[in-house]
Amino acid sequence: MVQFVDWDLAASTAGALGKSGPKVSLEEAAEAVADLRRLADEASVHVAEYTQLKGPESPVRVVDRKDWAAANIAGLREVINPLAERLTGGKNPGAIGTAVGSRLTGVQAGTVLAYLSGRVLGQYEVFSSDPGQLLLIAPNIVEAERRLGADPHDFRLWVCLHEVTHRTQFTAVPWLRAHFLGEVQAFVDASQLEKDEMLLRLRRGISTLADAARNPDSRASVLDIVQSSAQRAVLDRLTALMTLLEGHAEFVMDGVGPEVVPTVADIRQKFNLRREEANPVEKVIRRLIGIEVKMRQYAEGRKFVHGVVERVGMAGFNKIWQSPLTLPRLNELGDPGGWVARVVPSLAA
Structure with missing residues (x-):
């Protein structure tokens, strides 16, 4: 198998460059871990009642930054390795390997994961x-x-509500994971490029990244660099799906919040400010690796979900999980009424 990324080096880089954790005593750390496990179980009950969705519960892992990076490296192997096989036809990488060696890409992947961790x-x-x-x-x-000055119990439960909603989405909707992985595979399949074209795109990518670093107003993104025309169509579907999933989780965490998180309004206000605040360098990094896109997904997706639920209730909204055909299209995210008219016209009437 072609070694496109040195995954061991990616893991060690992420561990070496990752931020050190906040200062806590051993007792405080143990208490936080136990609290998060308990609150995740509590959140499961609230999410099931609010969303009217129930699936088998997968395990909860409370991890540190290094373990989070390792878990994501294991997942990235499943995506990147097939991509490398297709780019090289399973043969030695040759020119591609010279331009982007496995150790270099390992360091790059580890650096991004260190930032995110x-x-x-x-x-x-x-x-x-x-x-x-x-x-x-x-x-x-x-x-x-601590940075927000939030009540620990309330903030931890609020976070658990969001993440447990994601677990519910993938466990209560039997086809969703396979569909999501199929779309990722379609993105990989659409990336079959000639070596010269790949090298040209990599050079263009380096130039674009350098320009973005010099110019904070640049709108460049890694996603813009790697896309082919065929990949853009797949990415539109993935963007619509991810916006739905993130918006649904935001809608649920704030919908459940007032009942079980007394300080939810204060937490949301402070948390939104935290998302917006960043120094110019960090803003460039966020844009390059797609974090700003994800932040927009939170707001746009939540507005879409709210618009649908407002029109047809939670039971009507849950028609969205019937099949891939009932998922919102990219242009419907700004038009919840359009999705209702297409998928549940009887309820709209």
Whole structure:
């Protein structure tokens, strides 16, 4: 198999460059871990009642930053290795290997994961296992609640509501994980490029990244660099799906919140400010690796879900999980009424 990325080097790079955790005693750390496990179980009950969705529960893993990076590296192997096989036809990488050696890409992957490992609060990781695994990053949650001055119990439950909603999406909707992985595979299949074209795109990518670093107003993104025309169509479908999933989780965490998280309004206000605040260099990094896109997905997706539920209720909204054909199209995210008219016209009437 072509070794396109040195995954061991990626893991060691992520561990070496990752932020150190907040200062906590051994007792405080143990208490936070136990609290997050308990609150994840509590959140499962609230999410099931609110969403009217119930699926088998996969395990909850409370991890540190290094373990989070390792879990994502295991998942990335499942995506990147098939891509490398297609790019090279299973043969020695030759010119591609010279331009982008496995050690270089390993360092790059590790650097990105190191950056993210200090900022992600939780994740439902679907690549490395079936049906997936719920990850809660304890040091990041503790650090965030301290920085916000939030009540620890309320903030931890609020975060758990969001992440447990993602777990519910993938476990209560039997076809969703396979569909998502199929779309990722379609993205990989659409990336069959000639070596010269790949090298040209890589050179263009380096130039674009350098320009973005010099010019904070640049709108460049890694996603723009790697896309082929065929991949854009797949990416539109993936963008619509991810916006739905993120927006649904945001809608649920705020919908359940007032009943079980007394300080939810204060937490949401402070958390939104935290998302927006970043120095110019960090803003460039966020844009390059797609974090700004994800932040927009939170807001746009939540607005879409709210618009649908407002029109047809939660039971009507849940028609969205019937099949891939009932998922919103990209242009419907700004038009919840259009989705209702297409999928549940009887309820709209």
